[in-house]
Amino acid sequence: MNDVIGGLPPDFSEHCPELARHGGLTAAILATAAEHGLGLGDELHAPEPDWTPTVAEFDSPRGRMRVNLRPAERVFDIALYSDRGWFSRWADGITADIVETTGVLTAWKHGATLTELSRRFPFMTYTRLSQGYDEGNEVAVMWDQQIGDPTFAQYRGLLTALRAEPQLAQMFPFFSMWTLRLVKDSYREQPGELLIRQKDDGSYLLWSSSETEEDQREFRRLDDLVAAAAALRTTL
Template identity: 30%
Template structure:
């Protein structure tokens, strides 16, 4: 329920501390631990961050909502900048607990146990940036996302594509819920010009590119996936690194 867009009115406890970072430090101390929160110079009451002792993690970004009293978090892996955890809560103490676990290098599952609002995206950490493992991590994210989506056709598409070895060996990504593939990881994708789409009327299409020629339009997800495999370029090897 919206109450005010004035951060001092919406977050008077934060305003009393002078910044979101200071309020989080106070919440942590009250719980018996200490976390090195950093204040945002541009918006003291709405933004804060905390670094991690794990080198393959970015800072944990903490953001206060504008028109509702609530906080969001986002923590990414450092090589591609893809989210490992996110979540929203109205409990500042829970944010502080999640931040402590992120900073201290706790396993992702342990972070979600420390703070129940934390959502695991399905990705896992790949310390050595191995491209094959990064591709598998991205597949696990897409499977998690598909399982959470209220869209049976999309879930069926992702599961069928993952079950096909020729596609599972590629790096998957989505654009507006269109399933696509690359022969290299982020940050520099080498895109294969094939697009798999699920439709809510139980149809599946394979297109030659975004808005390109439709190669198949079917009610059977297996047909769409097998057609995609037949249209893959020849001679594809293991996924390579997309590092510049």
């Protein structure tokens, strides 16, 4: 195929000749945006570390947007990220239409909510936590999810008691290596967090991110743990 730029993988040229003419997915998406009057802009960069013409990345005020082309299937795998929050991948979707793909990127770049996005493009899906971040109630959503998660059923009493304490209820809870972490800021990592681990005998260990294992305090009564956690929060 004479009009295909060299360096493209064979399956790209074979299955997607109209895209191959542009020399890669990034250029094909930009050309689609221009053709259909979509305000995607030209803010783009090659994925690292190894750029491939079957991958396109674009910037948006909300975070990175990434599209992977599966040439043999002739579908576009879309992932939308946000630089807000602990869990950055907010929405995913697959479509065989490059115009729809470009429309998703443009809508996300220009501030469409997750609800609006999925209404316009039903193939786009997102998690309840992502919606919580989008709507500004991510802390309450995360408490609900952690308390209702059967994986952490043994922590349910602890989570319920902690959430009942108003100061602790403002913290963002999640588990890492079976340790409960309560962070002050649900949007970025910072030193201010409490850590709680339940021991095999049912007792609890409590410490803060600024402390070492030697500073861990042990509690057998849940009420005592909650009170100590609330007091420790004021020192973060």
